[in-house]
Amino acid sequence: MKKRKKRHLAAALLLLLGGLSLTTFAACPLPRPAPLTGALPWASPPAEMALFQLPTGVTHRSAAFAYRGGSFGDRRDFAMTAVLVKHPRGDLLIDTGFGRDVDVHLQSMPFAFRAVTSYARTRSAAEQLDAAGYDRKALRAIILTHAHWDHVSGVPELAGTPVWVTAEERSFIRDGGMLSALLRSFPAVAYEEYGFEGGPYLGFPRSHDVYGDGAIVIVPAPGHTPGSVIVFVTLPTGARYAFVGDLVWQQEGITLREERPWLQRTLGDTDPSGVRDALLRMSAIAERFPAMTLVPAHEARGFAGVPKL
Ligand SMILES: [Zn+2]
Ligand SMILES: [Zn+2]
Known part of the structure; x- marks a missing residue:
């Protein structure tokens, strides 16, 4: 009798786990949105403008962790990469990735997160800038896509550089x-808040055109954090990029319209x-303008065509 009870319990547990994993990790594409109409927004990027990636490390994950329908067997290194946008009116760094003290910084995260996070660090953004002989005076600001630990760990090494955030993220x-x-926990961070005084941009209701030339345009995308943003960059070559932060962790989130698993x-x-x-x-943007490169902050494939400093 006791044995039968145990068997029933085990079967119920299995069923529960199976159901949970099905509802949590199974593919479940969101409904296709209304198509985007209109042309690409105007942009007049200066000829000196350029884009560089500063890879600061990786975390070891699987596709299943990133989007519904992703496979547990599809192992992926999640990029922890900062982006340097060179612009004659002032260079900008999009996020910082891992700083040299990331081992200590990870301790700020909950135990359960640390327990499932294995990572490797390379060189911090500041170390790479210095190694390349970069004049830090040219760096106007750090634009944070959002304030999570893996995007800000390099901020203290760039002390004095303003950190641009929205009021909501502040x-x-x-x-x-x-x-x-x-x-x-970082002392004396030089925050500068910005707003979205500009009109609609590629279907987003508001925008902030950083230098007024359409080359770097920020739009609000709250959700992952209250003040998360997306940064659109247009180069003189005509190449367009969307740095979407952690809106999704891998491109499939957008291309297959698969959100993160429930947990x-x-x-x-x-x-x-x-x-x-x-x-x-x-x-909708990706369907209408497939040539635009989608760069989730942790998507190695998004950085493939971006040169290192
Ligand atoms: Zn995040
Ligand atoms: Zn992140």
């Missing part, structure tokens, strides 16, 4: 609990429905 840094604790979005996203909205906007 509040998140101030009050956002564990997920913004690392940035909050990841519940623990990692402040507002999963906001993420869904921006994901669908990006999916």
Whole structure:
């Protein structure tokens, strides 16, 4: 009798786990959004403009961790890469990736996260800039796609460089609990807030054209964090990039319209429905303008064509 009870319990548990994994990790594409109309937005990037990647390390994950329908057997190194946008009016760094003290910085994260995070660090963004003989005075600001630990770990090594954030992200840094604790712990960060005074851009309702030439345009994409943004960059070659931060962790999130699995979005996203909205906007952009390179912050393939410094 006891044995039978145990067997029933085990079967129920298996069924529960099976159901959970099916509802959590199985493919479940979001409905296709209305097609985007209109031409590519105007841009007049100066000839001196250029883009470089500064890879600072990787975390070892699987596709299943990143998007619904991804396979557990599809092992992927998630990029931890900063991006240097050179512009004659002031260079910009999009995120910083891992800093040289990332081992210590990871301790700011919850135990469960640390337990499932294995990573390798290379050189920090500041170390790479210095090794290339880069004049730090040319660096106007760091644009954060959002304030999570893996995007800000290099901030202290670039002390004095303003950190551009939206008002919503600034509040998140101030009050956002564990997920913004690392940035909050850095002393004397020179925050500069910006707003979205510009009109609609590629289906996003508001925008901020950094230098007024259409070359670097930021749009609000709240959801992953309250003040998450997407940075669109247009080069003089005509090449266009969308640096989407952690809106999705791999390109399939956008191209297959697959959001993060339930557990990841519940623990990692402040507002999963906001993420869904921006994901669908990006999916409409990707369908209309397939030549645009989608660069989730942790997507190695997005950086493939971007030269190193
Ligand atoms: Zn994040
Ligand atoms: Zn991240």
